Amino acid sequence: MQIAKVIVDVPARGTDRPFDYLIPESMRDWVEVGSRVGVPFGHRTVQGFVISLDPQSQTETFKMKPIQEVLDIIPPLSPELVELAQWMSREYACRFITALQVMIPTALKGKAERYISINHSDVDQHEDIEYRETLFAEVSSVNKEEQDIISFIAQKSEVTTQQLSKAFPECAVALKSLLKRGLLQENQSIKDKMQKKTIKGVNLAISSEAAQEIIDQFPAKAARQKEVLQFIVDSIDFLPVAMKTIMSALQVSSGTVKSLVEKGYVTLDDYEVLRDPYKGRHFKPTTPLTLNEEQRRAYDQIMNPLNAYKHGVFLLHGVTGSGKTEVYLQSIQRCLEQDRQAVVLVPEISLTPQMVDRFKGRFGDLVAVMHSRLSGGERYDEWRKIREGKASVVVGARSAVFAPFSNLGLIIMDEEHETSYKQEESPKYHARNVAVRRAQSSGAVVILGSATPSLETYHAAKSQANPDFSPWLLEMPTRALGNKLPDVEIVDMREELREGNRSMFSRSLHAAIVSRLEKKEQMVLLLNRRGYSTFVMCRGCGYVAGCSECDISLTFHQKSNNLRCHYCGYAEPVPQVCPECGSEHIRYFGTGTQRVEEELAKLFPGIRVIRMDVDTTTEKGSHEKLLKQFGDRQADVLLGTQMVAKGLDFPDVTLVGVITADSALNLPDFRAAEKTFQLLTQVAGRAGRHHLPGEVLIQSYTPEHYSIIHASGHDYTSFVREEFNHRRVLHYPPYCRLILVTMSHEQLPLLLRMAENMTSTIQGKARQRGWFGNLDRLTPDALDVLGPVASPIPRIKNRYRFQCMIKWRGNIDAIGLVLESAEQIEDSLHDKNFQISIDIDPQMLM
DNA sequence: AGCACGCCGACT
DNA sequence: GTCGGCGTGCTC
Numbered sequence: 001m002q003i004a005k006v007i008v009d010v011p012a013r014g015t016d017r018p019f020d021y022l023i024p025e026s027m028r029d030w031v032e033v034g035s036r037v038g039v040p041f042g043h044r045t046v047q048g049f050v051i052s053l054d055p056q057s058q059t060e061t062f063k064m065k066p067i068q069e070v071l072d073i074i075p076p077l078s079p080e081l082v083e084l085a086q087w088m089s090r091e092y093a094c095r096f097i098t099a100l101q102v103m104i105p106t107a108l109k110g111k112a113e114r115y116i117s118i119n120h121s122d123v124d125q126h127e128d129i130e131y132r133e134t135l136f137a138e139v140s141s142v143n144k145e146e147q148d149i150i151s152f153i154a155q156k157s158e159v160t161t162q163q164l165s166k167a168f169p170e171c172a173v174a175l176k177s178l179l180k181r182g183l184l185q186e187n188q189s190i191k192d193k194m195q196k197k198t199i200k201g202v203n204l205a206i207s208s209e210a211a212q213e214i215i216d217q218f219p220a221k222a223a224r225q226k227e228v229l230q231f232i233v234d235s236i237d238f239l240p241v242a243m244k245t246i247m248s249a250l251q252v253s254s255g256t257v258k259s260l261v262e263k264g265y266v267t268l269d270d271y272e273v274l275r276d277p278y279k280g281r282h283f284k285p286t287t288p289l290t291l292n293e294e295q296r297r298a299y300d301q302i303m304n305p306l307n308a309y310k311h312g313v314f315l316l317h318g319v320t321g322s323g324k325t326e327v328y329l330q331s332i333q334r335c336l337e338q339d340r341q342a343v344v345l346v347p348e349i350s351l352t353p354q355m356v357d358r359f360k361g362r363f364g365d366l367v368a369v370m371h372s373r374l375s376g377g378e379r380y381d382e383w384r385k386i387r388e389g390k391a392s393v394v395v396g397a398r399s400a401v402f403a404p405f406s407n408l409g410l411i412i413m414d415e416e417h418e419t420s421y422k423q424e425e426s427p428k429y430h431a432r433n434v435a436v437r438r439a440q441s442s443g444a445v446v447i448l449g450s451a452t453p454s455l456e457t458y459h460a461a462k463s464q465a466n467p468d469f470s471p472w473l474l475e476m477p478t479r480a481l482g483n484k485l486p487d488v489e490i491v492d493m494r495e496e497l498r499e500g501n502r503s504m505f506s507r508s509l510h511a512a513i514v515s516r517l518e519k520k521e522q523m524v525l526l527l528n529r530r531g532y533s534t535f536v537m538c539r540g541c542g543y544v545a546g547c548s549e550c551d552i553s554l555t556f557h558q559k560s561n562n563l564r565c566h567y568c569g570y571a572e573p574v575p576q577v578c579p580e581c582g583s584e585h586i587r588y589f590g591t592g593t594q595r596v597e598e599e600l601a602k603l604f605p606g607i608r609v610i611r612m613d614v615d616t617t618t619e620k621g622s623h624e625k626l627l628k629q630f631g632d633r634q635a636d637v638l639l640g641t642q643m644v645a646k647g648l649d650f651p652d653v654t655l656v657g658v659i660t661a662d663s664a665l666n667l668p669d670f671r672a673a674e675k676t677f678q679l680l681t682q683v684a685g686r687a688g689r690h691h692l693p694g695e696v697l698i699q700s701y702t703p704e705h706y707s708i709i710h711a712s713g714h715d716y717t718s719f720v721r722e723e724f725n726h727r728r729v730l731h732y733p734p735y736c737r738l739i740l741v742t743m744s745h746e747q748l749p750l751l752l753r754m755a756e757n758m759t760s761t762i763q764g765k766a767r768q769r770g771w772f773g774n775l776d777r778l779t780p781d782a783l784d785v786l787g788p789v790a791s792p793i794p795r796i797k798n799r800y801r802f803q804c805m806i807k808w809r810g811n812i813d814a815i816g817l818v819l820e821s822a823e824q825i826e827d828s829l830h831d832k833n834f835q836i837s838i839d840i841d842p843q844m845l846m
Numbered sequence: 847a848g849c850a851c852g853c854c855g856a857c858t
Numbered sequence: 859g860t861c862g863g864c865g866t867g868c869t870c
Contacts, residue, residue: 003870005870006870008869008870009847010847010848010869011847012847012848014847014867014868014869015847015868015869018870019869019870020870021870022870039870040869040870041848041869041870042848042849042850042868042869043848043849043850043869044848044849044869046847046848046869063870064870065870830865830866847869848868848869849867849868849869850866850867850868851865851866851867851868852864852865852866853863853864853865854862854863855861855862855863856860856861856862856863857859857860857861857862858859858860858861
């Protein structure tokens with residue numbers, strides 16, 4: 001006898017542990033580690049995941065209930081993924097169930113549906129159903145309303161509570177009474193959100209010889225049916241044939257086919273089909289290119305552990321255009337030859353059609369694609385393609401790291417420095433760490449690729465100090481096509497202002513744009529507005545439209561012509577006059593892309609601009625469409641935010657202009673310089689990738705800043721050397737790790753007290769364990785608590801927010817300590833309104 | 847998270 | 859006397 005340990009889908013602290021269930025004999029072959037099951041839990045049925053099968057040990061069976069149903073034929077998770085989820089729950093201080101849940105498509109997040117049926121246990125000795133119902137009603141002395149309900153249910157044998165309340169709006173009392181008296185019974189079952197997509201398919205019900213005979217003797221008046229049957233017999237190798245195919249090929253209606261069904265010659269059934277988001281698209285097949293010497297050297301190194309089926313981590317540091325993708329492609333090729341599968345992670349923002357094309361072009365239908373723009377159903381189907389072995393390569397954003405491959409050989413993470421690899425909701429995991437951990441346990445190779453590696457990864461590679469994360473550094477310092485990196489000019493905007501140029505375009509950029517227009521070459525203009533948004537301000541009194549629930553200014557959206565709160569979704573129309581002083585001098589602030597677009601139109605009449613930002617790319621496929629238009633030379637300028645900086649490759653782009661390089665530099669974020677350097681380097685890499693030489697113009701108000709200087713010199717090494725020094729002195733990653741604890745409550749004074757309490761609890765525990773201390777001291781183990789302070793957004797949805805930051809280093813369980821402190825505080829006060837959120841290694845500090 | 851159990855105020 | 863308010867505690 002075995003019992004199943006199940007994690008139930010109830011995300012609360014008290015329930016976030018395994019519960020034991022009996023496995024009914026009939027399910028013995030279906031219940032595995034990773035199975036999704038429906039189990040009775042308290043007074044209802046919930047979904048859960050089997051995390052282990054244990055021999056039945058003690059006498060603890062007295063209250064053990066059996067598993068009610070197994071929800072999938074193939075378990076959605078593997079033992080390997082279950083183990084990974086458990087690791088995540090510790091590493092990211094999240095619930096086990098939350099980690100499990102993030103691994104499967106939301107389509108499989110089933111909820112219990114209640115069914116009402118007649119409880120026949122007392123009277124079921126009678127065969128005749130109708131007689132049974134009458135007897136049943138008499139025996140139980142039911143009233144008229146109750147009798148109506150009973151017959152309604154008897155007709156359908158089983159109804160959902162929703163159906164019932166629709167038919168009998170006021171049935172609650174009667175229903176309760178019937179249930180109480182045991183005349184009706186309630187069953188629950190887990191129902192998936194997503195339906196599998198099916199099509200009608202026709203198959204032969206008899207042998208093709210028999211069918212041919214029938215065709216030969218078919219009555220002449222049923223000529224259409226004869227045609228259809230002949231068509232089906234002719235398609236014998238492709239059965240079942242889709243109903244649609246028959247209808248369009250022979251111009252018949254479905255009735256014709258149905259008469260054949262009635263005669264018993266053919267069958268008509270629903271067949272499951274996979275939705276293919278890339279259906280009907282053709283991918284130009286590509287063949288492996290010859291690797292140059294740098295690429296070859298990197299490839300050979302990667303092959304060492306890969307060919308030995310051993311785990312290994314590489315940091316592939318290659319300048320923009322050095323041909324990293326070709327190294328990825330050929331490594332995947334090798335991995336597939338070993339009959340293993342590969343995951344390619346790309347930042348959401350660069351999951352462009354161009355990117356997908358390259359992988360589909362090389363590996364065709366073996367490639368599954370996963371990103372947030374797919375519909376729930378599409379994502380579910382791509383996921384099933386992977387689980388059922390129909391795909392061997394997945395190209396996807398962050399969550400693709402959980403792709404249900406059974407024999408994973410390679411995980412590639414392109415642009416490994418991108419912050420979008422960190423999930424901002426629970427589980428707040430970083431796909432890089434998860435990838436490394438998953439590869440460790442499955443003996444796979446990880447390639448982290450970037451032109452501007454994150455300081456954490458680069459430091460780990462250089463120092464080789466962390467036994468769990470010591471990437472091997474592979475350098476590719478030159479461009480694959482032999483062309484040199486573009487010349488970069490920094491323009492001092494203060495100088496421009498002194499010379500009387502108050503436009504957003506410097507004289508150099510202006511001249512450069514004019515020359516491209518004359519030469520009919522294309523340009524990319526980048527507006528780095530991280531941390532900025534267009535807000536509405538009154539010039540008369542300085543009033544700024546803000547959200548009443550959150551302490552943040554409302555963002556102007558041109559498309560819907562309203563003001564929206566970024567955090568809670570509140571929207572209001574744009575005021576015509578100032579609500580404070582009545583002045584009409586109300587206007588939009590912040591250098592939005594729309595304003596640049598207007599300015600371009602004014603300065604360069606006839607210029608064709610494609611604007612790419614959150615406003616123009618919300619619709620499905622719009623991103624793709626805009627890029628295609630630009631690629632087809634329907635515009636001179638591609639203007640946009642970060643999203644124009646990543647991974648695009650257009651041969652005719654010879655000018656890249658950065659309108660304001662330093663708008664992100666002054667943000668209160670210790671990574672500001674790193675982010676600026678990375679963005680400038682990335683966008684500069686868009687210019688002159690092919691035969692035409694490229695030019696880059698960076699406009700800045702702080703041109704002497706080291707991130708701007710080194711970006712203009714394409715000098716990663718000098719930049720990191722300088723940045724490492726800053727981080728070391730100020731005690732920031734990679735020289736320590738961070739934990740951000742954010743607390744929130746509706747009442748400010750209460751929150752303040754709790755926040756103080758939290759800080760001192762953490763400090764106290766650290767002191768007890770001998771860890772507490774200033775990081776300046778040279779001890780290997782140290783933990784310091786900063787704060788509490790108000791969060792950068794001090795109020796969201798009418799809840800005040802305070803935070804404290806923990807800095808720690810060494811071989812100590814700081815995460816456990818913080819979690820323990822949070823639980824202690826939660827226990828000490830029974831206030832559900834008090835919320836604590838823990839973010840391990842936060843990326844967003846604002 | 848739900849849902850029931852349980853112990854104190856305003857109604858037929 | 860009961861209906862019902864939401865505090866508290868449990869779920870294999």
